Amino acid sequence: MTRNDELRLKEYLADRKALIDAALDGLLPGEELYPPLIFQAARYSLMAGGKRLRPILCLAAAEAVGGKAEAVMPVACALELIHTYSLIHDDLPAMDNDDYRRGKLTSHKVFGEEIAILTGDALLTEAFNLLARRDLMPGVPPESLLDITREISEAAGWFGMVAGQVLDVRSEGKTVNLETLQQIHRLKTGAMIHVSLRAGATLSGASAAALASLSDYGRQIGLAFQIADDILNVEGDRALLGKGTGSDAARGKVTFPSLLGIEASRSRAKALIREAVASLASFDERAAPLRLIALYILERKS
Amino acid sequence: MTRNDELRLKEYLADRKALIDAALDGLLPGEELYPPLIFQAARYSLMAGGKRLRPILCLAAAEAVGGKAEAVMPVACALELIHTYSLIHDDLPAMDNDDYRRGKLTSHKVFGEEIAILTGDALLTEAFNLLARRDLMPGVPPESLLDITREISEAAGWFGMVAGQVLDVRSEGKTVNLETLQQIHRLKTGAMIHVSLRAGATLSGASAAALASLSDYGRQIGLAFQIADDILNVEGDRALLGKGTGSDAARGKVTFPSLLGIEASRSRAKALIREAVASLASFDERAAPLRLIALYILERKS
Numbered sequence A, B: 001m002t003r004n005d006e007l008r009l010k011e012y013l014a015d016r017k018a019l020i021d022a023a024l025d026g027l028l029p030g031e032e033l034y035p036p037l038i039f040q041a042a043r044y045s046l047m048a049g050g051k052r053l054r055p056i057l058c059l060a061a062a063e064a065v066g067g068k069a070e071a072v073m074p075v076a077c078a079l080e081l082i083h084t085y086s087l088i089h090d091d092l093p094a095m096d097n098d099d100y101r102r103g104k105l106t107s108h109k110v111f112g113e114e115i116a117i118l119t120g121d122a123l124l125t126e127a128f129n130l131l132a133r134r135d136l137m138p139g140v141p142p143e144s145l146l147d148i149t150r151e152i153s154e155a156a157g158w159f160g161m162v163a164g165q166v167l168d169v170r171s172e173g174k175t176v177n178l179e180t181l182q183q184i185h186r187l188k189t190g191a192m193i194h195v196s197l198r199a200g201a202t203l204s205g206a207s208a209a210a211l212a213s214l215s216d217y218g219r220q221i222g223l224a225f226q227i228a229d230d231i232l233n234v235e236g237d238r239a240l241l242g243k244g245t246g247s248d249a250a251r252g253k254v255t256f257p258s259l260l261g262i263e264a265s266r267s268r269a270k271a272l273i274r275e276a277v278a279s280l281a282s283f284d285e286r287a288a289p290l291r292l293i294a295l296y297i298l299e300r301k302s
Helices: A001-028 A036-044 A051-065 A070-090 A109-110 A113-131 A142-156 A161-171 A178-203 A208-235 A258-259 A262-279 A285-299 B003-027 B037-048 B053-064 B070-090 B107-111 B112-129 B144-158 B159-171 B178-203 B208-234 B256-260 B262-279 B287-299
Strands: none
Touching: A001 A051, A001 A070, A001 A285, A036 A070, A036 A109, A036 B159, A051 A070, A051 A178, A051 A208, A051 A285, A070 A113, A070 A142, A070 A161, A070 A178, A070 B112, A109 A113, A109 B256, A113 A142, A113 B070, A113 B112, A113 B144, A113 B159, A142 A161, A142 A178, A142 B144, A161 A178, A161 B037, A161 B112, A178 A208, A178 A258, A178 A262, A178 B107, A208 A258, A208 A262, A208 A285, A258 A262, A262 B144, B003 B053, B003 B070, B003 B287, B037 B070, B037 B107, B037 B112, B053 B070, B053 B178, B053 B208, B053 B287, B070 B112, B070 B144, B070 B159, B070 B178, B107 B112, B112 B144, B112 B178, B144 B159, B159 B178, B178 B208, B178 B256, B208 B256, B208 B287, B256 B262, B262 B287
16 A cells, blocks of 8 residues: 555545544434433444444445445445444443443443443434435435345344354354354454445445445455454554453454464455455446555554 | 124234234244354244234234235234344343243343343344335335334334333332323333334325324324233233233332322223224224224233
8 A cells, every 4th residue: 555545545534434423423313302311322332433434335335336425325324323233232241241442431331231232222223214214315216225224134133243243252262263253254244344335336326247346345355354353453552442452362262363373364364455456346446445445454553 | 892802802813913923933044044042042032922912903004904914914023023122122131130021031041141132133133124125015115115114213213112211211219200101101112002003004005094093093002001011010910921910019110000090090091992992983894903902902911
């Protein structure tokens, strides 16, 4: 990644994050509404400084196939709501029992377990509310909204993200081979990253060929992202990552570095990124952000 | 309610429950799928012998406006999935901390808290998957499916069922007046009962007038149902209800009987039922099941 590309991407990501943050802020009910606690808790977690990777990929995929980012913004926000709900529930004492996330106390530490559970439930529910808001997406065919809702719910549900979490919590302290580890990640994070790209592209009228290429790209960066995350967990700087590093090892979690070693993990991530960029070969300059995002996955520090 | 009506309703409810149970059974993935635990846990709670009130109301509303029950069955099932998710999460130690539900151990007592949380999450997600299955509902306009998804998500979310649960957990042991108690119930159970009727009617092409009447009916039986539930909690037979009776009082929960006394609570429920039956005045014989269900609410023993 050249210095110039790095600056360009940094600007792109900051611009997109600002757009998405503003859209999310506009969607969140004010805390003057009743009961205020749930809106406070939703805002606390949703506005905790996430990278907005999933919504950014959704918007970038829309633009890569010639669509407009604003036209799919409600869907991009829905993806972030689902991501945030999954983090709140994953952090619960009965699950990963994390006290910190992105350098801030987790939802249940601030609002209590019952409100954290309910806030996650509400965010998941509101995500599907957004996906049904055809009034906000007048240019999108209702059939496509239903089809993408179906895909997103599959990626989030018991054949996707929830399945990954089940496998993950059931694998702690057990011997896990590379195949199972990849399956956990494919389900736990890969499926939602993959569908984020598909949603943006489908709703923007992508051709079948373009959709297939973006699906490949999504699968490849999804796994690369997770390997990079595992590497960061071993090597990352506590302040940047916002949670304790080395926490996977302390918990007896199997990771790519623990199975393959750091160097082989890094090589595998690099190969995946090369494949991801190759998947976009038939796209023009409008896919430039997706190419840069792929490269960035290897270089991110948090 | 005449003896004849009672038999007729009993037969109707048994028939509908069997239809819905079969549909739910067909929707649940087999336990040979991976990871099996989540499907086992989903089946355990979904097939725990619920009354299927919400899906029955959805099917009955469809028929009351001249539609076909089978045409809206996926939506009826989605409503039951949402209901079941809410019970699993409500029973969690951090929430109501109930060990039994319908005479069986609650999900977290059998599968552990983490799986109970994830099973609730998965059922909620699958509900929205069903609502997006236009392939299963070829006669229904996609726009109507999106609109009803929006209504259902509002009834289930932070302006509906979740809000009711937040108010409920925050009200335990506090002084609650009648207005707040009614608001809790309107949100916690009323909103989903109301939308169950609206969903069945809307998807069957109901007129605006018919939809308004069914909405009134839904609001009235929703509140009556909850008052009856509170009365049952005081008076009910432990074996029939499947959980400890008097548990509300033990927990310091305010109920209609604790605020109004048993007799005044019963009178209020009766008045609501009369109003609900009156709301259906313009409907023909096809609304007979809805009329009988209203009367049954007062007389149920479990």
